[in-house]
Amino acid sequence: MTTGTFEDPPRAARTPGDDLVVAGVSKRFGGVPALLDVSLTVRAGTVHALIGENGAGKSTLGKIISGVLTPDEGSVSLGGEELALRSPRDALAKGIVTIAQELAIVPGLTVAENVYLGAEAQHVGFVRRREARRRFRELAERVGFRLSPDWLAGQLTTADQQKVEIMRALSRDASIVIMDEPTAALAEHETSALHAIIRSLARQGKSVILVSHFLSEVLALADEITTLRDGRVIRSVAATDATEETLIEGMLGRSLGAAFPEKTPPPADAEVVLSVEGLVAPGVRDCSLEVRRGEIVGIAGLVGAGRSELARAIFRDTRVQRGSVRLAGRDLGGRGPHHSIERGLALIPESRKEMGLLVGRSVKENVSLSRLDLVSRLGWVSGTRERRAVASLLQRTTVKVTSLRQTVSMLSGGNQQKILFARAVMCGPRVLLADEPTRGVDVGSKRAIYDLIVEMAREGMGVVVISSELEEVLGLAHRVLVMRQGRIVAELEGAAMNQQAVLAAAFSETSDNEHQGV
Amino acid sequence: MSATDQLEAPPGGVGRGDSGGPMTRLLKSWRLAGIFIPFVILFVVLSIASAPFLHTANLINILDQQASYLDIAAAGTLVLVAGGIDLSVGATYGLTTVIAGELALHGQPVLAIVLAVAAGLLVGLVNGLIVTVLRINPLIATLATSFVIAGAALKVTSGNLVVLSATSSFFRFANAQFLTIPSAVWMSAAFVAVLALLLARTTFGRHVVAAGGNAEAARLAGVRVNLIRVVTFVISGGAAGLGGAIDTSRLLSAQAGSGGSQLAFTVLAGIVVGGTSIAGGEGSVVRTAIGVLFIALIGNGFNLLGVDPLYQQIVLGLLLIAAVALDVWARRRRR
Ligand SMILES: Nc1ncnc2c1ncn2[C@@H]1O[C@H](COP(=O)(O)OP(=O)(O)OP(=O)(O)O)[C@@H](O)[C@H]1O
Ligand SMILES: [Mg+2]
Numbered sequence: 036m037t038t039g040t041f042e043d044p045p046r047a048a049r050t051p052g053d054d055l056v057v058a059g060v061s062k063r064f065g066g067v068p069a070l071l072d073v074s075l076t077v078r079a080g081t082v083h084a085l086i087g088e089n090g091a092g093k094s095t096l097g098k099i100i101s102g103v104l105t106p107d108e109g110s111v112s113l114g115g116e117e118l119a120l121r122s123p124r125d126a127l128a129k130g131i132v133t134i135a136q137e138l139a140i141v142p143g144l145t146v147a148e149n150v151y152l153g154a155e156a157q158h159v160g161f162v163r164r165r166e167a168r169r170r171f172r173e174l175a176e177r178v179g180f181r182l183s184p185d186w187l188a189g190q191l192t193t194a195d196q197q198k199v200e201i202m203r204a205l206s207r208d209a210s211i212v213i214m215d216e217p218t219a220a221l222a223e224h225e226t227s228a229l230h231a232i233i234r235s236l237a238r239q240g241k242s243v244i245l246v247s248h249f250l251s252e253v254l255a256l257a258d259e260i261t262t263l264r265d266g267r268v269i270r271s272v273a274a275t276d277a278t279e280e281t282l283i284e285g286m287l288g289r290s291l292g293a294a295f296p297e298k299t300p301p302p303a304d305a306e307v308v309l310s311v312e313g314l315v316a317p318g319v320r321d322c323s324l325e326v327r328r329g330e331i332v333g334i335a336g337l338v339g340a341g342r343s344e345l346a347r348a349i350f351r352d353t354r355v356q357r358g359s360v361r362l363a364g365r366d367l368g369g370r371g372p373h374h375s376i377e378r379g380l381a382l383i384p385e386s387r388k389e390m391g392l393l394v395g396r397s398v399k400e401n402v403s404l405s406r407l408d409l410v411s412r413l414g415w416v417s418g419t420r421e422r423r424a425v426a427s428l429l430q431r432t433t434v435k436v437t438s439l440r441q442t443v444s445m446l447s448g449g450n451q452q453k454i455l456f457a458r459a460v461m462c463g464p465r466v467l468l469a470d471e472p473t474r475g476v477d478v479g480s481k482r483a484i485y486d487l488i489v490e491m492a493r494e495g496m497g498v499v500v501i502s503s504e505l506e507e508v509l510g511l512a513h514r515v516l517v518m519r520q521g522r523i524v525a526e527l528e529g530a531a532m533n534q535q536a537v538l539a540a541a542f543s544e545t546s547d548n549e550h551q552g553v
Numbered sequence: 554m555s556a557t558d559q560l561e562a563p564p565g566g567v568g569r570g571d572s573g574g575p576m577t578r579l580l581k582s583w584r585l586a587g588i589f590i591p592f593v594i595l596f597v598v599l600s601i602a603s604a605p606f607l608h609t610a611n612l613i614n615i616l617d618q619q620a621s622y623l624d625i626a627a628a629g630t631l632v633l634v635a636g637g638i639d640l641s642v643g644a645t646y647g648l649t650t651v652i653a654g655e656l657a658l659h660g661q662p663v664l665a666i667v668l669a670v671a672a673g674l675l676v677g678l679v680n681g682l683i684v685t686v687l688r689i690n691p692l693i694a695t696l697a698t699s700f701v702i703a704g705a706a707l708k709v710t711s712g713n714l715v716v717l718s719a720t721s722s723f724f725r726f727a728n729a730q731f732l733t734i735p736s737a738v739w740m741s742a743a744f745v746a747v748l749a750l751l752l753a754r755t756t757f758g759r760h761v762v763a764a765g766g767n768a769e770a771a772r773l774a775g776v777r778v779n780l781i782r783v784v785t786f787v788i789s790g791g792a793a794g795l796g797g798a799i800d801t802s803r804l805l806s807a808q809a810g811s812g813g814s815q816l817a818f819t820v821l822a823g824i825v826v827g828g829t830s831i832a833g834g835e836g837s838v839v840r841t842a843i844g845v846l847f848i849a850l851i852g853n854g855f856n857l858l859g860v861d862p863l864y865q866q867i868v869l870g871l872l873l874i875a876a877v878a879l880d881v882w883a884r885r886r887r888r
Binding site: 350352371372373375376377382384389390391392393394395396400403404405407408411414415416458 | 754755756757759760762763766767769770771772773774775776777834835
């Protein structure tokens, strides 16, 4: 079955013609407005996109529509009836489901259990395993994802966890589906599968509210696009009347120019700062690479090709079975991340919530964690020095916070990502390993991060950029390595460094790979 | 403020608002007040209800009795914040009292104190290594070691009570008066202050918080999570040893069975009532000290007012539930 024939589950509550109307909604967090007098209409059977900078209020609006938050002022109504939602469960009962930006997976449960979480009650208290599995298989086939129902969700990659979330939302009979950056972690072919699903949902008379930073995606999918800036609606326009330029203009209040800064490749005789030889580690098979001073090396490949595993092995976070890593000519040794950081290696990990942030702690503590030695004497942290250092880093990385003591969980997703970047910059590394450095970051801030990477490279840092966004890899890197099944299968430079060549290298023999995986 | 505005803002711009939003500030002060306000209320009520309560002798006596508990609870706070738990402190305390007692009995007052603390540190080290190297859940690990330690303590004294005389110089260790306050109180106050600063103001403290808040993230950020955890257990063991030495000198007797699970649980109760989260990642030594004293005040008040001690336990239990409920509520608010 193809994704094009995505059919309604039999029990679907079909109520076409019900428009969702958001009227005059305001929401403040501790006096700071996140939304101000927001009004918009999501017509049934359409895809309505929400765009805006990090912290513009997109997720907050999504949470209000789905009952996670209650508005301070204004109302949300469906088909003329006002919804006074108190909880996500209320919203579910009204046919509103959400795929949240910050994944909510139960790591100790299997994929199938996660998908049907909260919906198993129909089985009179007992979870009917076989029944659940059959339903799961049907769903997986309709959706076009390859996932085994029995895997533990906690052991999946971020992308696969995202798929679990999507399947969970689609397993409910929803008339309104809110997707908050659903494709941020997906690979290209998975993204197109999801796009097909979104289109078919709309065709069935359901509404999709799509939050995304990918403007091409927004333009291709949406019927109507609403732009938010600083919590206000700038405008709602039909997608046919918009271009990337006008959207960026609306989001930022200015135009952006080129998406990527100009490349300045290092001189040919620049010294090698990172050299990896014959590295063998979990998920990494015999990888060798070199990075020179001032060079930006991109690593492309499908999700699961071993890119993150390679980064973590170089960083000595995972046990290396064979091979060597040399930093500025000296063997790095395998004493773990703290030692790697001391020697001048920094890693921005792929999953900010699990591997990056102390979500319950302040912005300040999160940024300075790796280099407290810079702002302390004899182990005593100097408050003033720390504040000064963190404040200037936040500016360089364009993080938007109301206070340095603000808890990280209160920041928008993109700003959380930038906190990790600020931490890595504070490390002052010789070599930066950036794994999906701009996941969930808005276009304007992306450019700011690119500028920062390029600037640091120009000052002599070596950079390894791993990204599922091919454009990002090609736009930034001086040289691209393509990985497949734990190996580096191609090295592309100059004219050979283009989309076709990368995809050809990344995809060859993948059918083989997929049989192994499932 | 948009990202571009902020780029142009002066360097001090972001730091200015460092005091936190009104909401966070309120929540923070509320959490600190959480134990402080009931403490003050209880103090006032007892002052009114019982004349002897406010006597200096009674107040000093409370502090003197709580000296070892304050030490052990302050250290236990670090363990909890780092994501562990130490149930073996009661047994360690018992072991170190008999070590101190036996040595003092044989005319070795200095050695008594040194070896008691050293034994505590050693137990802490073993606990820490079991938890980090063998990767055994700290609750189980320290539960298990507490049996071993209790057995060893019985072996030292063959189960007998050690009784010391007030003429020995060892007596002065905890009972020397300075400004009418006994040295036991001074020592525990100093110990609590040092640990409070250690947790709140040093890089070590930040690493403790990080290790308990998100171990994986902390490790990738360069925190030596296992080392930090071991150190917190070592501090906790050392505190139990110090507490054991203090109480042996204070009470002039030592018994293998003193301390035990009663002490471990009372200390844990003080920490939790003080608002330190059992889930790790946050907590405060000062609040723990107030928590311990709060529980002590309840006991003292019940004694002075002649209420059946039975009710004391019930009140303590209800209090614990209230404290944990408050913690859960505060966490929910923050999300
Ligand atoms: N629970 C909260 N407490 C306090 N402030 C919050 C909370 N949730 C969001 N905010 C603030 O509200 C504003 C809007 O956040 P929101 O998450 O809606 O942004 P967003 O548009 O989804 O951004 P992104 O593109 O980065 O995901 C931000 O300034 C954020 O810091
Ligand atoms: Mg968001």
